[in-house]
Amino acid sequence: FKYLIKKQLSLKNRIKLFLFFSFFSHKVTKEELYIEFLSVLPHYRNKGVGQKLINACKNQAMDKKLTLYVAMDNVPALRLYKKEQFQTVKTESSRIGKFFTGIKEWEFMEWWAIE
DSSP states (O other): OHHHHHHHSOHHHHHHHHHHHHHSOOOOOTTEEEEOOOOOOGGGTTTTHHHHHHHHHHHHHTTSEEEEEEETTOHHHHHHHHHTTOEEEEEEEOHHHHHHHSOOEEEEEEEOOOO
16 A cells, blocks of 8 residues: 555655545544545456455444545545445535545445345
């Protein structure tokens, strides 16, 4: 992961990403597993890799819910999460997020195992 960040982002953007996650961090409860960062290299997109990563997370969740934030303009990710039965809990607008990432609108989503 560190290698990918160093390779893909300049030092300035790495610092911005670190600060973004510091300010936009979710407070995880005992009843959930939180996906903080999920990314698939462009070469491997649309090949089921993201779906396999999500399913691996689901397998770890057991009786807990999975939660995550996703940028509202990330249509492929939103499509994947909705296909995987994630539900939007709330929509947030963040000036801090806009400053650090250029993205202002975020959806907070969750998935529960169906018993």
